[in-house]
Amino acid sequence: MQAWLEWARGPAFVFSFVFLLLGLLRHVALTAWEVAHVWRRAGDKKLPLGKLLRTTFLWLLPLTRLRNRFWFGLTSFVFHIAILVVPVFLAGHVALWARGLGLSWPAVPNAVADVLTLVAVVTAVLLLAQRVFSRATRSLSRFQDYALLPLIAVPFATGFLMMHPGSNPFDYQATFFVHVMSANLIFVLTPLTKLSHMVLMPSTQLVAELAWHWPVDSGSAVGRALGKEGDPV
Amino acid sequence: MTRRLTALKTVLWLLAGVLGLLTVVRFLRGLGATTALTDTAPWGFWIAFDVMSGVALAAGGFVVAATVYIFGRERYRAFARPAILTAFLGYAAVAVGLLYDLGLPWHILNPVAHPQHHSVLFEVAMCVMLYLTVLFLEFSPVILEHPRLQRPLLVRIHHALKKVTIPLVIAGIVLSTLHQSSLGSLFLIAPYRLHPLWYSPYIWVLFFTSAVALGLAMVISESFFSAWLFGHKPRRELLANLGRAASFVLLLYVALRLGDLAARGQLARALEPTGHAALFWLELGVSALLPALLLQLPRVRSASGGLFGSAALIVFGMIGYRFDVCIVAFARPEDMPYFPSWMEIAVSVGIVAAAMIVFVFFVEHLRVYPPERLPSDPCAERAGTVNSRLSTLDAPPGPETVRPLLVGPAAAPRRYSLALVLGASLAVALLPATALFGEQVQRTPVAAPRMLDVLRLPASGRPAALVLPGDLELRTAGLGPRPALLAASRPERRGSVAEGDPGLPGGHTQGEPVRALLLDADRDGRTVLFAHDAHVERAGGETSCGRCHHQNLPFDRASSCGSCHADMFLVSDTFRHQRHVERLGGNASCTGCHDGAEGAKTRAKARACDDCHRDMVVADSVVAPRAGGLDGHAVGYMDAVHGLCVSCHEREVAARPGELPDTLADCGTCHGREDPGRLRRQGPYLPHSARRAQGLSTLDPRPSTRGPRAAPGPYRVGARPAE
Numbered sequence: 011m012q013a014w015l016e017w018a019r020g021p022a023f024v025f026s027f028v029f030l031l032l033g034l035l036r037h038v039a040l041t042a043w044e045v046a047h048v049w050r051r052a053g054d055k056k057l058p059l060g061k062l063l064r065t066t067f068l069w070l071l072p073l074t075r076l077r078n079r080f081w082f083g084l085t086s087f088v089f090h091i092a093i094l095v096v097p098v099f100l101a102g103h104v105a106l107w108a109r110g111l112g113l114s115w116p117a118v119p120n121a122v123a124d125v126l127t128l129v130a131v132v133t134a135v136l137l138l139a140q141r142v143f144s145r146a147t148r149s150l151s152r153f154q155d156y157a158l159l160p161l162i163a164v165p166f167a168t169g170f171l172m173m174h175p176g177s178n179p180f181d182y183q184a185t186f187f188v189h190v191m192s193a194n195l196i197f198v199l200t201p202l203t204k205l206s207h208m209v210l211m212p213s214t215q216l217v218a219e220l221a222w223h224w225p226v227d228s229g230s231a232v233g234r235a236l237g238k239e240g241d242p243v
Numbered sequence: 244m245t246r247r248l249t250a251l252k253t254v255l256w257l258l259a260g261v262l263g264l265l266t267v268v269r270f271l272r273g274l275g276a277t278t279a280l281t282d283t284a285p286w287g288f289w290i291a292f293d294v295m296s297g298v299a300l301a302a303g304g305f306v307v308a309a310t311v312y313i314f315g316r317e318r319y320r321a322f323a324r325p326a327i328l329t330a331f332l333g334y335a336a337v338a339v340g341l342l343y344d345l346g347l348p349w350h351i352l353n354p355v356a357h358p359q360h361h362s363v364l365f366e367v368a369m370c371v372m373l374y375l376t377v378l379f380l381e382f383s384p385v386i387l388e389h390p391r392l393q394r395p396l397l398v399r400i401h402h403a404l405k406k407v408t409i410p411l412v413i414a415g416i417v418l419s420t421l422h423q424s425s426l427g428s429l430f431l432i433a434p435y436r437l438h439p440l441w442y443s444p445y446i447w448v449l450f451f452t453s454a455v456a457l458g459l460a461m462v463i464s465e466s467f468f469s470a471w472l473f474g475h476k477p478r479r480e481l482l483a484n485l486g487r488a489a490s491f492v493l494l495l496y497v498a499l500r501l502g503d504l505a506a507r508g509q510l511a512r513a514l515e516p517t518g519h520a521a522l523f524w525l526e527l528g529v530s531a532l533l534p535a536l537l538l539q540l541p542r543v544r545s546a547s548g549g550l551f552g553s554a555a556l557i558v559f560g561m562i563g564y565r566f567d568v569c570i571v572a573f574a575r576p577e578d579m580p581y582f583p584s585w586m587e588i589a590v591s592v593g594i595v596a597a598a599m600i601v602f603v604f605f606v607e608h609l610r611v612y613p614p615e616r617l618p619s620d621p622c623a624e625r626a627g628t629v630n631s632r633l634s635t636l637d638a639p640p641g642p643e644t645v646r647p648l649l650v651g652p653a654a655a656p657r658r659y660s661l662a663l664v665l666g667a668s669l670a671v672a673l674l675p676a677t678a679l680f681g682e683q684v685q686r687t688p689v690a691a692p693r694m695l696d697v698l699r700l701p702a703s704g705r706p707a708a709l710v711l712p713g714d715l716e717l718r719t720a721g722l723g724p725r726p727a728l729l730a731a732s733r734p735e736r737r738g739s740v741a742e743g744d745p746g747l748p749g750g751h752t753q754g755e756p757v758r759a760l761l762l763d764a765d766r767d768g769r770t771v772l773f774a775h776d777a778h779v780e781r782a783g784g785e786t787s788c789g790r791c792h793h794q795n796l797p798f799d800r801a802s803s804c805g806s807c808h809a810d811m812f813l814v815s816d817t818f819r820h821q822r823h824v825e826r827l828g829g830n831a832s833c834t835g836c837h838d839g840a841e842g843a844k845t846r847a848k849a850r851a852c853d854d855c856h857r858d859m860v861v862a863d864s865v866v867a868p869r870a871g872g873l874d875g876h877a878v879g880y881m882d883a884v885h886g887l888c889v890s891c892h893e894r895e896v897a898a899r900p901g902e903l904p905d906t907l908a909d910c911g912t913c914h915g916r917e918d919p920g921r922l923r924r925q926g927p928y929l930p931h932s933a934r935r936a937q938g939l940s941t942l943d944p945r946p947s948t949r950g951p952r953a954a955p956g957p958y959r960v961g962a963r964p965a966e
Contacts, residue, residue: 012821021672021673022672024671024672024674024679025668025669025671025672026668028667028668028671028672029664029665029668032664032667032668033661033664033668035664036660036661036663036664039660040656040657040660043656105845175830175831175833175834175844176830176831176833176834178830181829181830182824182829182830182833183821201661201664
């Protein structure tokens with residue numbers, strides 16, 4: 011188990027983390043390139059930049075969307091806070107960041123981290139439940155929409171057990187291994203799934219806006235690309 | 244067909260990703276961290292493959308150019324463009340590969356900046372440089388044909404280039420002939436290092452002949468490969484003719500090679516049962532004999548498999564010939580074998596992959612092959628790509644709209660950039676620690692001391708001298724250096740000077756046989772003799788072990804120094820965490836050592852070892868236990884032993900001035916066999932007498948004159964490492 015743990019924290023982690031960084035960089039580069047490409051070919055080049063910036067920031071502030079689906083929006087907001095704060099600001103993780111990067115920053119108190127960890131697990135379950143029990147959401151959901159939530163809950167649950175070894179019924183090193191490997195898996199999946207919204211989210215408003223600036227008759231080209239030429243819209 | 248191309252391009256981009264990452268590592272960390280090259284093996288895989296084989300593999304360019312433009316065989320014109328493109332990319336790969344191999348890459352300009360006109364390498368460098376230019380000019384009309392480049396100036400350049408085609412081709416043939424042969428001439432400088440089966444004063448003839456055959460074989464294999472890749476029919480009859488020509492060149496090459504060996508009287512070596520002879524025949528068989536005979540058979544020539552197989556044999560065999568000359572048959576020091584690191588191989592493979600990506604790009608966008616063989620309509624493809632890529636950007640995408648867009652040609656940039664990223668990530672994960680974090684400190688495990696019989700020479704007012712049997716000896720300070728050849732370990736000669744021995748140091752004829760420890764913890768051959776029994780006596784007899792053995796393993800009375808100070812220079816960890824977890828009852832026991840259930844469980848927040856292991860620390864030891872309790876770290880062996888011995892000697896000198904020599908705490912007391920000047924130069928310490936004058940301990944390091952790395956950190960017992 012010791013050797014497996016070393017592997018998970020060593021080469022497996024290095025692979026996953028570099029894949030995460032380069033993969034997200036790839037998304038940013040592709041988006042920039044594609045946006046530039048569309049902009050060059052755009053029929054109408056007048057972009058409402060002020061409105062775009064405003065909607066982008068408003069979109070990033072989830073409170074504005076609470077009007078729409080209050081409970082879902084609230085759960086999602088809390089969930090995001092928890093899963094962003096704990097991996098970066100947990101004291102144990104800060105020590106790891108310092109060892110790996112040589113950079114250090116203040117950590118949140120362990121009690122706060124404990125609460126946020128539990129919040130992350132609970133909100134993940136709640137989000138999944140709201141997805142499963144709403145017919146409209148269900149019809150829009152793909153496999154990854156269901157699978158990613160429990161996957162994200164795993165490192166938080168195992169991390170909590172590691173911080174409270176007295177109440178951990180499993181072997182410490184096995185828990186550690188599952189903790190590290192589930193996080194590695196999330197890193198690898200991030201550039202490949204909707205988790206890449208962590209870098210693509212700010213560009214959504216711009217991309218959506220650009221679609222309104224396509225040259226005349228682009229619709230038929232889209233139809234061709236989709237293989238649905240001639241289908242009624 | 245498209246699927247083949249997509250699969251191949253995906254793999255190529257993956258390899259290019261590996262190359263990209265390794266490029267960063269190579270130029271950030273240097274050759275030492277990425278290659279197996281050393282000062283005794285200064286060239287290896289990169290030179291053998293990138294340069295030696297790369298230049299030869301690109302020989303197809305000048306061979307086909309000569310066939311078409313000089314000998315006027317217009318039938319072969321269809322091969323000219325791909326062959327010249329292959330040659331251009333091959334030579335570009337050679338130049339790029341050299342940048343990796345040169346320790347200071349900008350020195351690639353030195354042949355121009357500092358021309359050495361007597362040097363063969365100068366000729367090779369100039370020829371390769373000029374030929375790369377010629378190849379670019381030869382190929383640029385293909386680029387200038389592109390519809391987007393029909394500007395007046397470019398059109399004029401295009402016409403001018405077409406007019407000078409023949410001079411360019413002639414220049415290309417001359418330059419190729421010069422440097423293809425000169426690559427062999429490079430080895431004329433090392434007649435005694437290259438094995439006689441490969442060395443020849445006419446090795447340049449062999450290199451040139453083999454390059455011509457290899458060029459023809461490359462045209463054949465490249466044609467079959469691109470036909471398979473792009474889905475058009477290979478021109479088998481023409482290729483069969485090229486194969487026949489290659490076979491004659493190969494027969495000439497075999498005749499030259501064997502004839503040269505026979506003329507120099509070295510042919511008998513090929514018949515000796517040695518590894519080199521076997522390698523010679525294997526290489527000659529695969530590269531020349533077998534394919535030459537196969538290509539003589541019309542049945543083999545007319546079959547695609549036979550033709551392609553024979554050409555592949557030539558290609559692999561001739562690469563083998565270059566490797567043999569460059570690495571395998573080139574004598575290196577016996578204890579310094581060279582085997583390339585995976586990163587060397589991956590860089591070479593990556594450069595080839597990158598060249599192939601450019602080749603495919605040119606084929607897809609230019610008229611490299613005759614027009615009827617274009618793979619598909621690029622315009623239609625491009626329109627589809629752009630539009631469908633656009634719609635994938637909308638977030639959040641619905642379930643059914645995304646998947647069909649991510650397969651097929653529409654997703655090309657996404658697919659290939661993903662392969663690139665995957666390759667780079669895999670390469671990072673496989674990097675050795677030296678490449679990731681820079682040069683690492685090597686561990687130097689401590690070896691146990693040996694117990695020896697030695698002679699103790701009588702001394703008055705001075706510490707007694709110990710003399711070793713054999714050619715080893717130890718003298719305390721004050722005795723001059725003199726070899727003593729004794730056989731004190733033999734019982735019958737104990738305690739006396741043997742007949743014929745030059746005598747004992749200091750004119751002694753008698754010595755008292757005693758036992759001593761021979762310390763050579765890092766096994767570097769520089770030893771210290773330690774009179775263990777005498778120290779036991781001085782420290783107070785049998786019960787005094789703990790004076791020096793300040794901590795012991797469970798139930799042990801005098802654990803040896805190396806059982807905890809297990810590395811010569813680095814801090815060792817003596818604490819076995821998993822063992823404690825198992826013995827103390829699993830998870831529930833964490834709080835037994837770590838304070839509180841909350842918080843990160845680090846060593847800093849754990850109980851000291853001697854909280855539980857109370858017997859571990861010896862009460863009356865001269866080594867004070869670490870303030871704040873033991874934490875399981877043991878300093879390096881050298882620091883530990885210096886700390887114990889030197890500080891005790893210092894105390895003794897201070898306590899009994901006049902009775903003991905002032906030099907008792909100097910390096911030479913123990914390291915008597917070392918040259919004192921050398922000890923002063925190497926050691927981190929100032930001479931004791933100089934230190935005493937300043938009221939300092941011998942153990943304080945000398946002031947640094949060359950920055951922090953010149954002098955090791957302060958040596959103190961119980962120094963705690965930075966965590």
